[in-house]
Amino acid sequence: MKKVIFVVTTLLLVALGWYLFLKPSDFTISFKVKTTPGTVIQSVKAWDLSLENSKIIAQYNFDALVQQRSIEGSTINYTYRFYAVNDSTTKVSVGVKDLDNSIYNKLTIPFADTDFEKKSAKDINAFYTILKKHLSELKINITGIESTPATYCAYVKLEGLQIEKAKGMMQNYGYIGDILAANNVAFNGPPFVEITNWDIKTDSISYNFCFPIIKSDSLPQAKDIRYKQLQKTEAIHAVYNGNYITSDRAWYALIAYAKRNNISIEQNPLEVFFNNPNMGGNELDWKADIYMPLRKDTLN
CATH class of the missing domain: 3.20.80.10 (Regulatory factor, effector binding domain)
Structure with missing residues (x-):
């Protein structure tokens, strides 16, 4: 019985350690859109140019893009990952991480709708609205x-x-x-x-x-x-x-x-x-x- 408790405790500690210190984002927002990853990438870049204290810091082919923003004294990374659902649809997964308050966010987000989570979701929703409008203005x-x-x-x-x-x-x-x-x-x-x-x-x-x-x-x-x-x-x-x-x-x-x-x-x-x-x-x-x-x- 002691061995079982030891194993379970160890697994829980490993999982907690990964969640707090290694998990790449504080939380994730996902949506689907009828376009290609390349078009989403270009749309993120265009949106980024309209924002203050924001820049693209990394791009990994058509698989991922990292946007870094400074908001209210915090440095926040938005990591966009792209997955082809079918011939015409892309799933976009946005991992959000506050580099200055990540551990606090990970401890509080599972138990409450935090202001950080709400503000980040509002930002991604604003981008999604811009992206949908852009797609309505072209045909391929x-x-x-x-x-x-x-x-x-x-x-x-x-x-x-x-x-x-x-x-x-x-x-x-x-x-x-x-x-x-x-x-x-x-x-x-x-x-x-x-x-x-x-x-x-x-x-x-x-x-x-x-x-x-x-x-x-x-x-x-x-x-x-x-x-x-x-x-x-x-x-x-x-x-x-x-x-x-x-x-x-x-x-x-x-x-x-x-x-x-x-x-x-x-x-x-x-x-x-x-x-x-x-x-x-x-x-x-x-x-x-x-x-x-x-x-x-x-x-x-």
């Missing part, structure tokens, strides 16, 4: 494997954060278009963006902003305008409707689709834009074709 429809456009084009090389891509397009739309039009260059379709490098950890991209044109022997020469032939390739295709600032949400949907279907891809998306953002209008009417190329060594 993946159609399968298609060929990217093949065309000669004029382009400028740009780089920056993903969120700055639409700004770069708007700043150069009139510049490139006016030079080509002034020299009677024949256009050959809507403009597109060719991503040449994507650093997922830093959300930074290098890209070419391109205008399809008919090749001729008298193309205008400008300091930063270049010309090249874009070859077609096989890619997973999606139709995106929404503000072009967040067209990268389709990138994450295409990556998730490729993972689910065991398709090897190059993470250098191509985006074809059918609307001029400078003209405004209902953003859900804006359309873009988004392509995620298949890995070249998988093509026949």
Whole structure:
């Protein structure tokens, strides 16, 4: 009998020690949302920029993200973890930990609805509301494997954060278009963006902003305008409707689709834009074709 008591007591002490000192969060909040982990990650980052004394301190691919906030003198970590429920739904688990009062919280939360718990739940609910509104402002429809456009084009090389891509397009739309039009260059379709490098950890991209044109022997020469032939390739295709600032949400949907279907891809998306953002209008009417190329060594 003494051995049983000793074993039970030891297990209880080990469990208590883990709970008080090793458990990574004081408590956890979970919710499900119809989108990809990548879109939730970008939404957390956008929300974080609107908050005071808040920053993203770690990201683990598409599996987890850590946000650290300073609230009323305490340093609080929000650890977001992402789990695919099915093809269209992600479970988000948010572990909340007050780095300055963790043991106190763990001792009190099981027995009462503490102010810390209520305030943290209110914050996560505020983010959830923002996320749902964001998802209502865009649509993504993946159609399968298609060929990217093949065309000669004029382009400028740009780089920056993903969120700055639409700004770069708007700043150069009139510049490139006016030079080509002034020299009677024949256009050959809507403009597109060719991503040449994507650093997922830093959300930074290098890209070419391109205008399809008919090749001729008298193309205008400008300091930063270049010309090249874009070859077609096989890619997973999606139709995106929404503000072009967040067209990268389709990138994450295409990556998730490729993972689910065991398709090897190059993470250098191509985006074809059918609307001029400078003209405004209902953003859900804006359309873009988004392509995620298949890995070249998988093509026949």
